[in-house]
Amino acid sequence: MYAVETIGLTKAFRDKRALDSLDMRVPSGEIYGLVGRNGSGKSTAMKIICGMMSSTSGEVRIQGEVMSACEASPRLGSLVETPGIYPSLPAIENMMSKALTLGTVDARHRCSDLLEMVGLEPANRRKVEQYSMGMKQRLGLALALLGDPDILLLDEPLNGLDPEGARSIRDLIVDLNRVRKVTVIISSHVLDQLERICHRYGVIKDGRMVKEITSEEMEEACRGGLLISCSEPDRALALFSEHLPKMKVSMLPDGVIRIDGDPDASAIGALLMEKGISVSDMHTAARDVEEFFVDLMRGKTVVDPTCCKGGSC
Structure with missing residues (x-):
């Protein structure tokens, strides 16, 4: 009740x-x-x-x-x-x-x-x-x-x-x-x-x-993580799910891959290079809480952190 x-x-x-x-x-x-x-x-x-x-x-x-x-x-x-x-x-x-x-x-x-x-x-x-x-x-x-x-x-x-x-x-x-x-x-x-x-x-x-x-x-949605833009995001997502089983990996609506927590960026870059996937951008970012709520109030889609475990939402 x-x-x-x-x-x-x-x-x-x-x-x-x-x-x-x-x-x-x-x-x-x-x-x-x-x-x-x-x-x-x-x-x-x-x-x-x-x-x-x-x-x-x-x-x-x-x-x-x-x-x-x-x-x-x-x-x-x-x-x-x-x-x-x-x-x-x-x-x-x-x-x-x-x-x-x-x-x-x-x-x-x-x-x-x-x-x-x-x-x-x-x-x-x-x-x-x-x-x-x-x-x-x-x-x-x-x-x-x-x-x-x-x-x-x-x-x-x-x-x-x-x-x-x-x-x-x-x-x-x-x-x-x-x-x-x-x-x-x-x-x-x-x-x-x-x-x-x-x-x-x-x-x-x-x-x-x-x-x-x-x-x-809300804190989970705004938590820091590694954002990766690459040439083959679907293939990279499957690769991360296999090689990083303890990490939370998700794909954002714009095709950017997000790895939450504190991953080793150099090791991830080396893995993608080894598999022939080119990286155009890789950086860490935390979402601002105010930005998160403003996006919701504007009607923008906000990724639900509980639904993107190892796949695309």
Whole structure:
């Protein structure tokens, strides 16, 4: 059973589909990074999942339970787009307003603890309308944590934060996941921030799920290797499969052969020369993580590292 699952989730606005049969599966206890360009459907998906918006068709399941249109699961806390705050009130009063609605036990103490957790001072009577964007994001996160949710949806929670602030929020998210076992779905344009905390990624393009991939699979796809361009790639591939049985050998879509790990380039060049296969290029390369995700968001084919063992994909 998944913490969050969408099946064929579709949202149409007149003649435009913001979501187009989106299938998304978030395992319990993981941090799931939702990646996509502006307008790809990330925020729309999050709004439907947390009950802020109805879908045109499809299902949302929270811990296996099918949710009705605009139904908010009590197991889920969310920070989607602009936090729902009262600008004329200080942070503690914003927190108390929601805590009393939820029936939180020992509400003021709980609100103070959460504000301190996200780096805000409970005793500060400054109105929220005077807060910076980063401070509002912190307050929004504290509000999302009221009710001790099992699942947390965070849409661009690092917006407006300086590097130190981003790091503290990132550490808080990791702590919630590791210590309290909170499942987190987080979207961000800052890919290097996601890379530091996520267990799994979902890449959206034009409202559809392009690929769901674990952090281990992503690292494997971007890992360094030896790239070889030669006159007879099919023959060379068979040759490597025979002579390098312990190496992972694959052929990329452009006919370039990739040998992962740390192969002996001089020995490989000598083997090809001995068999009469000429080499036009041979070099080591590691794929940039950002480039990997950008290619997926553009709809480019990305070689699956789990399917190219000794053959062409």
